[in-house]
Amino acid sequence: MSPRSGSFAIVAAAAAVLAFGTSLLSPVGPAGADPAETPRLSREGRWLVDQYARTVLVHGQNLVWKHDPYVPPDSAEGFTAADAAWLADHGFNGARIGTLWAGVTPDAPGKVDEDYLDDWQRVIDLLADEGIWMQYDFHQDMWHETYGGEGVPDWAAKRPSPYNLHPPIKLSFPATYITPELATVYDNFWANKDGVQDGWAAAWGAVAQRWGDQPYSMGYDLINEPWAGREWLSCPVTGCASSYRDEFQPAYERATAAIRQTDPDGIVWYESQLLANQVPNSGFGPANDDQVGYSWHAYCPYGYLDSQGIPVGVSGCKDYDETHNQKALDQAETMGATNLMSEFGATDNTELLAIDTAAADDHFTSWMHWAYKHWDDPTTADGAQGMFEDDADLSTVKPEKLRTLVRTYPQATAGTPVDLSFDPADGAFRYTYRPAPEIDEPTEIFVSPIHYPDGADIAVEGGRVVGRAEHNRILVKASGTEPVTVTID
Template structure:
């Protein structure tokens, strides 16, 4: 498989062709399963048939380093088998060091030996993520991690983490389809998060409730009351209010990213790059950017202060109703704001974007249209993405039908724009051709003929259909003559009537 590199805000292959990565998360957070989803190569074959060309594959610190300085290579070999299956099906992989609620004691992530709660109680919220705001034990454990407190062997927790990443990266160094390293899933600030949350609650009290005197304990309790929480979420549908709330939290969240997260990424990246010098460094934001707080993320720098090459911005984006069935108050305007703020960060950093997580949808019928709404954003910004998450029953869900979409996997030239019409199965792609091959995945490629592919604006071009053997999908390959202006390609049965 061709190596991928960064060219400004584009991901390109060895031929200089622009690549869009489109795929899914495969992350096992269950310790009883050994942090590895039981599956076979057929799963990755199915992914390939769906047009996926990348997998965000989860690692768990507790699985990699069950004891201080002791690494479980049997666990890593099981992960490597999945990487090999992905390669055999033409798919790239980037590794995600996953955590939720920091530790395996509370959910998944750090081993018990790296979890120091000082005897404080752990509190479980009505939604799993509420524990970030409610649990003293969890926040104390995170504070110790961000402070690089020494483990029982005297080595700092962050130093252990970086060394663990170095071991994992070296273990997988012979896997040619690994393209990058997602250094930590959704970093949460620990007790500093209370300040971020506090600014949001205070802004809500002033903006919505007209409060002049603010009782933070009383106001916070409203969020943890399920009925009151739904009322608050309905109120946050007013975008003039919601913008005030996320803006209020911006500085407190960015202080953590600048002062704590950036040095942590620098340290971890240096360990990874010492054994894997060319893979993407995947940069995640503070947890609060998931809801639309603009990130202050900085690029990784080396020990001399220079910006390190091959970095990709990999934020997440979820509406506030995530992990619930309250799709009646899902708000596309909030989702648009989240990704618009990610776009601002991309333009500031001038790197490619791969949305590492989005969706987390249930089997609710509404998820079909909601998924189309998010995909349209990725089309507009020419972003790559990995959907969260592969699960039992995935194939039968409404959103799975949306994920099986037409898109330009590899553009021989500079991609200007594209859009897939789900109603007509027609894909339109605009790009400036370089004379190299363009590869378009289409979910109905096996039903198409060359007459269903129309190229406008090129002096000459060639079309080749490469349908899959066991599915309707496949590749439409196009080589168009090099030119300075844009050409347009439409692929689909309706192109005859359109033309």
């Protein structure tokens, strides 16, 4: 689905970049850049780490163009160099990009559309030039346009018998998921009927062959919000245990094998079934690969009700977020994986966004907000999404949403995070980490250009500010082996 709390239906202009304060040194280039090292993220324990072994937190945006040709155009409405620079300047150091299966092999299994990959390469190069980590996403919602969705190629969307004897049922998103025909389509995919799953895995192999060495890669999100098929009614009770064991995980292992033919080290992200957005009951077992991530989504049901005009309030989402973040950590530990909240938001309710992001800080959760731009999303339960009133005009950014999502935070830590907090109301930031003396590169902290109109007051215990880097980052070095605490007001 892309957002949107929609699964619950089934069960100002931007502030200008401001000075940090007179105590900082002159800007320098990317910290410690070594041309011999390709910047890519990998998994180390529960953490994402960069090429220097620094712990990385990702605050990103979803970039999924859901209409044919399934890639944003080179236009103000789509994605240009101005967009990439805007993301980096506002601290968004990640992007989940919709490199859809429908675009990779549109005509036949194994027949790769290199022009489609070239079109995405334009966007990828813009993001990499700004140092933005990228997760490749085979995004799908309700399988195919036949059912009111998108994501898979036409050859993989042949209608099953006997449903093909009458016109397809196409309900408002996301209701089509519960129809018998679409449930059968997903069951057939998990069973690899007619080799469709083989074709999906081969398409992932083609993506890895193209981008396995791509700078700023953070790996492969295998399928967006998979549906359990006819077993879906049992999922809120049983957690779809048999689906995870017998369908999801074997399919993911098949795609991983295809990826590993050309990319031995990129993170492969296993995503939980759609209803886990509301009921955190994912059931993956241990992964047979040490570079695996758990991709999960958080759409609080109170947020969905709010979006539908039902005034229940969203304060209950605090408990929801605590549960989902902790369950994600537990699931990742069982798998032997890192984890990423690859979707949340899809709303202009800044109270809910503040709850989501504060919970992420509490658990050191990396995240991708849904979504950067609305892009006429055909599969959403809440039209109030995107950062801008007008996708073609960056000056129409929603100011309160911007103030909530643009956060002071550690993008790369030369050590292990201990405690993190940020208050979007007043910009109060506090971060403690245990330094790793063997890492030469500094800790990089993004300092929000939104929250300190008179300049940021920065204090460091156990270390010092040694400079600053482009895109509003300060560089911190530990004085010794004792914990370092950075406070910014």
